[in-house]
Amino acid sequence: MVKTLDLHFKIKxxxxxxxxxxxxxxxxxxxxxHSTFPRLREALAEHGYAVGDIKNVFLTHIxxxxxxxxxxxxxxxxxxxxxxxxxxxxxxxxxxxxxxxxIYGDAMESLWGEMHSIPLESLTEVQDGxxxxxxxxxxxxxxxxxxxSHHIAWKLKDLLFTGDVAGCRFSxxxxxxxxxxxxxxxxxxxxxxxxIRDLAPRALYxxxxxxVTDIDxxxxxLEWVLNDWGQWIKExxxxxxxxxxxxxxxxxxxxxxxxxxGLSVKQIENYQVANPTWQSVYGLFRYWEKKATS
Ligand SMILES: [Zn+2]
Numbered sequence: 001m002v003k004t005l006d007l008h009f010k011i012k013x014x015x016x017x018x019x020x021x022x023x024x025x026x027x028x029x030x031x032x033x034h035s036t037f038p039r040l041r042e043a044l045a046e047h048g049y050a051v052g053d054i055k056n057v058f059l060t061h062i063x064x065x066x067x068x069x070x071x072x073x074x075x076x077x078x079x080x081x082x083x084x085x086x087x088x089x090x091x092x093x094x095x096x097x098x099x100x101x102x103i104y105g106d107a108m109e110s111l112w113g114e115m116h117s118i119p120l121e122s123l124t125e126v127q128d129g130x131x132x133x134x135x136x137x138x139x140x141x142x143x144x145x146x147x148x149s150h151h152i153a154w155k156l157k158d159l160l161f162t163g164d165v166a167g168c169r170f171s172x173x174x175x176x177x178x179x180x181x182x183x184x185x186x187x188x189x190x191x192x193x194x195x196i197r198d199l200a201p202r203a204l205y206x207x208x209x210x211x212v213t214d215i216d217x218x219x220x221x222l223e224w225v226l227n228d229w230g231q232w233i234k235e236x237x238x239x240x241x242x243x244x245x246x247x248x249x250x251x252x253x254x255x256x257x258x259x260x261x262g263l264s265v266k267q268i269e270n271y272q273v274a275n276p277t278w279q280s281v282y283g284l285f286r287y288w289e290k291k292a293t294s
Contacts, residue, residue, distance in 0.1 A: 002159065004210055005043040007036040013170060014273040015065050016209050018161055019047060022135020027056035029154050029161040030207055033068035034113025040069060052076040058139055060163025061148040062086040064100065064112040066207055071115065074122040081132060083143065084125040085150035090118045126152065146189020147178065153196065160201035165192050167222040168208035170270040174261040175222040177229065178275040179283035186230050186287060193219050208274035233284040243285040251277040
């Protein structure tokens with residue numbers, strides 16, 4: 001029932017979308033960036049579908065690597081489901097795109113592709129706990145902020161599609177938290193991990209990347225690393241270091257952790273593609289800065 005679509009973002013095995021088949025047609029959980037839309041089309045064809053066959057796109061959150069292609073699927077008839085806090089940005093992505101453009105500059109389009117408005121009639125906001133039944137499948141929205149203030153994990157029976165809230169993990173290596181700005185919140189993230197534990201799913205499906213079944217170990221490691229990275233940035237922040245100056249030493253620190261966990265250089269590349277170190281520096285820096293000024 002669940003098919004993992006590898007969107008080949010820069011390399012294989014960095015960004016996944018999930019295809020859920022049903023008697024009424026297929027749905028996607030996340031769809032990846034618009035830059036990998038041709039690969040999404042190809043991956044769907046490998047399972048016998050055209051883009052226009054997709055009936056629903058259940059977004060975990062609106063970051064480009066998860067939701068960037070949603071407008072192109074909506075154009076072909078898909079309904080798009082998103083948390084209320086992400087809704088307006090999917091309908092009018094101007095601000096979302098511009099703030100990303102300030103970060104990515106000229107690389108914006110080659111990295112993420114285009115971003116267009118999703119018309120209101122194709123867009124539905126979903127509240128925490130709400131269930132959309134389609135083709136006999138109950139897709140339940142589980143509000144799980146921390147990585148993003150508008151993050152949903154999608155529960156389908158005993159499976160949980162976790163977007164980024166259950167972290168990134170490649171080759172059964174270390175589970176790590178992607179911490180991009182602007183709304184990382186460590187205590188909220190910890191609460192979301194508790195919600196996931198309490199649901200006791202049989203499997204997690206990470207956008208970066210794939211199925212996880214050793215869920216206790218995975219979530220415990222993730223929580224440990226989240227705290228550890230948070231403390232690392234906090235100490236430097238308190239010592240007056242600026243975010244830019246933290247990038248190189250933080251990269252050395254986190255690469256050391258990945259190597260120590262037994263990963264090869266090749267395997268570590270997936271971590272860097274899906275979760276660039278500088279992003280986590282800026283996201284965690286912003287978290288401590290907000291806390292200090294609030
Ligand atoms: Zn992501």
